[in-house]
Amino acid sequence: MDESQFVQLIDQHQGIIHKICRLYRDAKEDREDLFQEIVFQLWKSLPTYSGKAGFSTWMYKVALNTALVAFRKKKPAIIYTPTLPDEPVVQQEPGQQEEQLFEALKKLNDGEKALITLYLEELSHKEIADIIGITENNVSVKLNRIKNKIQQLLKK
Amino acid sequence: MDQDALLSAWRAVDTTPKNTTELKSMLLEKRHPVLKRIRRQLIIETLAFTAFLFVYYDLFDGDRKPIYINGLIAGAMLLAITHNMIGYVLTKRPIRADNLKQSLEDHLFKMKIFAALSVASRALMAGCLLLFFTFVITFNTEKYWILIGIIGILLVQLTLLSGIWFRRIRQMKGTIDNLYHSNN
Numbered sequence: 332m333d334e335s336q337f338v339q340l341i342d343q344h345q346g347i348i349h350k351i352c353r354l355y356r357d358a359k360e361d362r363e364d365l366f367q368e369i370v371f372q373l374w375k376s377l378p379t380y381s382g383k384a385g386f387s388t389w390m391y392k393v394a395l396n397t398a399l400v401a402f403r404k405k406k407p408a409i410i411y412t413p414t415l416p417d418e419p420v421v422q423q424e425p426g427q428q429e430e431q432l433f434e435a436l437k438k439l440n441d442g443e444k445a446l447i448t449l450y451l452e453e454l455s456h457k458e459i460a461d462i463i464g465i466t467e468n469n470v471s472v473k474l475n476r477i478k479n480k481i482q483q484l485l486k487k
Numbered sequence: 488m489d490q491d492a493l494l495s496a497w498r499a500v501d502t503t504p505k506n507t508t509e510l511k512s513m514l515l516e517k518r519h520p521v522l523k524r525i526r527r528q529l530i531i532e533t534l535a536f537t538a539f540l541f542v543y544y545d546l547f548d549g550d551r552k553p554i555y556i557n558g559l560i561a562g563a564m565l566l567a568i569t570h571n572m573i574g575y576v577l578t579k580r581p582i583r584a585d586n587l588k589q590s591l592e593d594h595l596f597k598m599k600i601f602a603a604l605s606v607a608s609r610a611l612m613a614g615c616l617l618l619f620f621t622f623v624i625t626f627n628t629e630k631y632w633i634l635i636g637i638i639g640i641l642l643v644q645l646t647l648l649s650g651i652w653f654r655r656i657r658q659m660k661g662t663i664d665n666l667y668h669s670n671n
Contacts, residue, residue, distance in 0.1 A: 338510050345510070349502035364520040366505075370513040376581035393582050396590045399662055402521070402655070432496040442666030445587065451497040464588025465667065481493070 337377060341370060344387055347452065348394055354436055354444050355398040365401060372397045384461070391452070392462045395445045435484040443477050450474055521578055529571040536564040543619075552622050556615075563608075563615035570608040577601060588667055595659045602652035609648060613641045 332340075341348075348369050352362040373393050380389050436444060449459045456474075460467045512518055540561060543549055549557050577597060584590035617637065624630060 334511070334514065338507050338514075341510050342504070342507050345504055346500075346502040349504075350497070350500055353500065353502075367513045367518060367520055370510060371516070371519045371579075372582060374514045375579060376583070379581055379583050392587060392590075396582050396587055396594075399587075399591060400594050400659070428492065428496040429500055432493065433500075440665045441662045445666065451494060453494070462587060463666065464586030478490070478493075 332377065337374060340386055341373065344390055347387065347390060350452075351394050351398050351448060353433065354448060355441070356403070357437070361403070365398060368401055369394045369397045388454070388458055388462060391449060391454070395448065395462070399441055399445065431485060435481050438484050439477065439480065443473075443480070446470070446473055447477050447481070450477075516579065519579070522575065525571065525575045525578060529568075529575060532571060533568050536568060540564055547620070548623065552619065556619055556622055559615040560619050563612040566608045567612050570604055573604065574601065588663075591659070591663050591666075595656070595663060598652075598656055598659060602649075602656060605652060606645060606649050610645055613645070617641070 348366055351369070352365045356362045356365050373390060376393050380386070436447060439447065446459065446463065449462060454462070456467045456470045459474075460470045463470070465473075516522055543560065544557070549560075582590050584593055617634075621634065626634070
């Protein structure tokens with residue numbers, strides 16, 4: 332696979348990378364850095380891609396690995412706004428659901444985030460087990476716990 | 488939010504796509520954010536240590552000290568440069584494992600070795616510099632207290648560095664334990 336073909340594949344699947352960056356990093360700048368690290372790591376690791384599994388399956392593995400091992404800057408994200416709002420900003424319904432979902436997902440630990448990402452990407456339990464390196468049964472048990480945890484977090 | 492709503496919310500996440508030109512530029516090593524920082528540190532420290540090695544013999548009376556002290560200084564500087572280069576190579580190495588478990592465990596193992604190398608190289612460099620600069624000093628009580636103070640500062644720095652690595656290793660171990668050993 333040459334560089335152009337690789338870039339085309341990344342272009343088709345970059346939504347996955349964006350979502351992983353959103354989940355594992357809070358600040359926009361950190362998400363941009365992580366996105367770049369993931370794409371670079373995918374390119375460097377391309378010779379190890381055997382083609383046995385689908386490209387997206389291999390991408391999940393490399394992207395999640397990169398997100399989990401990359402160093403995080405400890406400084407808190409400070410967001411400056413030009414003016415203070417007089418009233419709380421109320422978002423439209425679809426955006427609100429998305430924000431609620433990510434607020435809950437961010438409270439999971441790194442391992443749980445990896446599992447739930449693969450579940451929400453609608454991979455089968457077998458595919459998730461192969462990527463994570465655990466048994467299918469273990470995937471079912473862990474996902475049930477994580478889904479219950481998310482429901483509890485969303486109720487608060 | 489029920490399961491279907493969770494999946495719908497996830498599918499609807501806004502992911503503003505990057506164009507192919509931007510994606511292509513990310514394949515370049517010089518654009519990698521972490522490698523850029525390591526490269527900058529590597530260049531600055533290599534220049535500084537090399538400059539020191541060129542001038543220390545005349546400027547700091549290297550000829551008045553035994554060969555082994557000069558050898559230790561050069562060795563310590565080279566070790567520090569080697570440590571930075573190893574960090575650079577480790578950061579850009581590709582992921583080879585079959586699954587996340589193997590690659591995380593492999594990463595943890597290498598992190599522990601690199602952490603030990605990091606602390607050891609800094610300790611050795613500090614020790615060699617101290618030995619070099621104090622070799623020809625005739626100590627009195629006041630000078631001994633100053634030396635103790637300097638050693639104290641160096642120990643604090645090494646403790647802080649060790650703490651940074653300890654926290655990183657603990658975080659990685661925590662991630663692995665949560666994924667593979669947790670019964671929660």
